[in-house]
Amino acid sequence: MNQIPVQQVGRTLQIEILRHNPYDPASKPRLQTFEVEEADAMTLFIALSEIREQQDPSLQFDFVCRAGICGSCGMIINGRPGLACRTLTRNLPQRITLAPLPAFELIGDLSVNTGKWMRGMSERLETWVHSQGLEGLDLDALEPAMEPELAEQLYELERCIECGCCVAACGTAQMREDFVGAVGLNQITRFRLDPRDERSDAQFYELVGDETGVFGCMTLLGCEDTCPKDLPLATQIAFLRRRMVMAG
Amino acid sequence: MSIKRISGPALSDLLQSLTGLLLVLFVWGHMFFESSILLGKDAMLWVTRMFEGEHIFGQPYPLLVSAVAAAIFALIALHAILALRKFPASAAQYRRFHQHMESMHHADTTLWYVQVVTGFSLFFLASAHVFLVFIQPDNIGPYASSDRIWSGRFWLLYAPLLVCVHLHAGIGIYRLVMKWAPIPAAQTQQVRRRLKIAMWGIIVFFIALGSASLVTYMKIGYDHADRVGERYHGADGRGGV
Ligand code: HEM
Numbered sequence: 001m002n003q004i005p006v007q008q009v010g011r012t013l014q015i016e017i018l019r020h021n022p023y024d025p026a027s028k029p030r031l032q033t034f035e036v037e038e039a040d041a042m043t044l045f046i047a048l049s050e051i052r053e054q055q056d057p058s059l060q061f062d063f064v065c066r067a068g069i070c071g072s073c074g075m076i077i078n079g080r081p082g083l084a085c086r087t088l089t090r091n092l093p094q095r096i097t098l099a100p101l102p103a104f105e106l107i108g109d110l111s112v113n114t115g116k117w118m119r120g121m122s123e124r125l126e127t128w129v130h131s132q133g134l135e136g137l138d139l140d141a142l143e144p145a146m147e148p149e150l151a152e153q154l155y156e157l158e159r160c161i162e163c164g165c166c167v168a169a170c171g172t173a174q175m176r177e178d179f180v181g182a183v184g185l186n187q188i189t190r191f192r193l194d195p196r197d198e199r200s201d202a203q204f205y206e207l208v209g210d211e212t213g214v215f216g217c218m219t220l221l222g223c224e225d226t227c228p229k230d231l232p233l234a235t236q237i238a239f240l241r242r243r244m245v246m247a248g
Numbered sequence: 249m250s251i252k253r254i255s256g257p258a259l260s261d262l263l264q265s266l267t268g269l270l271l272v273l274f275v276w277g278h279m280f281f282e283s284s285i286l287l288g289k290d291a292m293l294w295v296t297r298m299f300e301g302e303h304i305f306g307q308p309y310p311l312l313v314s315a316v317a318a319a320i321f322a323l324i325a326l327h328a329i330l331a332l333r334k335f336p337a338s339a340a341q342y343r344r345f346h347q348h349m350e351s352m353h354h355a356d357t358t359l360w361y362v363q364v365v366t367g368f369s370l371f372f373l374a375s376a377h378v379f380l381v382f383i384q385p386d387n388i389g390p391y392a393s394s395d396r397i398w399s400g401r402f403w404l405l406y407a408p409l410l411v412c413v414h415l416h417a418g419i420g421i422y423r424l425v426m427k428w429a430p431i432p433a434a435q436t437q438q439v440r441r442r443l444k445i446a447m448w449g450i451i452v453f454f455i456a457l458g459s460a461s462l463v464t465y466m467k468i469g470y471d472h473a474d475r476v477g478e479r480y481h482g483a484d485g486r487g488g489v
Pocket residue numbers: 218261264265266267268269271272275324327328331332334335360363364366367368370371372374375413416417419420421423424427
């Protein structure tokens with residue numbers, strides 16, 4: 001009764017990792033296989049930490065929160081992007097292949113500079129509230145309340161952790177380096193929804209109304225299917241497309 | 249917000265979708281007319297005469313058929329030019345997409361590639377077919393078409409055209425809906441699943457319908473191979489086509 005299932009015979013996982021250090025001129029990309037005894041409820045994060053602690057301290061990968069919040073552990077897991085800290089090994093076959101997210105600058109092994117890409121995207125799309133006369137704003141005054149429903153919607157879109165999975169999952173982004181990706185398009189819809197942002201659709205059009213923006217998206221829906229936060233990317237992109245056609 | 253102001257990339261994207269939609273509707277409608285041969289030679293003769301305006305004007309005007317062919321050709325040209333922007337632009341892009349697709353094992357990504365490949369094929373296959381209809385509008389009919397398909401070996405064009413056009417049209421409509429339709433986020437997965445099922449159903453249906461018609465034309469052409477050039481005079485014995 002009420003027995004917690006304990007895995008009796010653990011598998012020996014074979015974790016194949018694409019290794020490369022772009023800062024070492026002698027380094028060539030190569031696959032290296034590590035063997036790890038699978039533990040109960042093991043995540044890829046735990047497995048990778050074990051490898052680093054017990055087998056190869058030079059293995060590079062990123063983690064901060066271990067809880068799907070910081071967005072730093074995105075990697076290609078058996079061909080598809082995902083968060084390593086949110087991926088249970090028991091849902092994977094015994095042989096697991098890991099590679100760094102493509103489309104981002106490689107720092108080494110599984111570590112990529114998503115931050116740099118996201119910052120570039122953010123500066124280009126100006127993903128912050130644009131409002132006139134903020135200098136004269138009385139910071140002690142109570143902000144006008146937002147409708148709970150609207151706040152809810154904003155929060156939903158704000159949940160993006162900028163992990164880059166949607167960019168790595170996007171065929172368009174693979175072909176066109178200047179494509180802002182679902183993450184960028186989603187953030188535009190987020191600021192468009194925000195009543196504090198005074199930008200008009202014409203201004204948003206200037207930012208995403210071209211082939212590097214919403215009209216570059218070919219609706220492959222890789223983003224929708226891989227976003228670890230389950231953001232409604234298909235809905236948001238279709239919405240933005242309709243808005244931008246009207247604004248164009 | 250007026251329609252007139254739509255320009256640039258917004259206009260290109262909208263036009264690509266609109267031309268695609270019109271072409272799909274045309275192709276699907278066209279399938280039913282083309283398949284009239286399944287109901288017999290007289291049924292197809294009736295349809296042929298209808299398109300030549302005979303039921304309205306009292307006598308056939310094949311030029312009407314040429315006009316429709318020209319309009320379709322214009323739509324295809326516009327659609328292809330707009331779609332060309334989406335093709336992988338270099339060998340490197342092509343390679344990267346291929347790698348990505350093979351690693352992702354993701355249906356919609358693969359379907360896009362199917363669309364590029366079938367679209368590219370249609371560039372030749374559809375153009376050839378529409379051009380033929382344009383220059384020989386009077387050369388369509390139960391015997392004329394069957395002779396062309398069998399004795400003229402045009403089935404070699406039509407068989408691949410049939411498969412390509414229906415894959416391209418079915419996937420295209422699915423993509424159109426996902427691209428533009430306001431589907432609430434909570435229903436996206438469900439709507440998508442249903443659309444996919446409908447898409448495959450439609451593709452299979454039209455390929456089956458088209459294959460049955462093509463085989464019928466081939467059979468009529470085979471039986472008629474020693475009398476190529478002779479026209480079919482309907483049960484009413486009037487001017488044959
Ligand atoms: C003859 C040359 C043709 C070429 C080169 C071509 C090429 C393409 C390509 C590459 C796409 C994908 C574009 C994208 O993902 O944004 C596409 C989309 C589409 N095509 Fe075609 N196509 C052709 C003919 C046709 C025909 C005959 C039909 C109708 C049966 C059709 C219907 C569609 C539809 C509905 C879409 C989706 C539109 C969209 O995504 O906005 N195409 N075409």
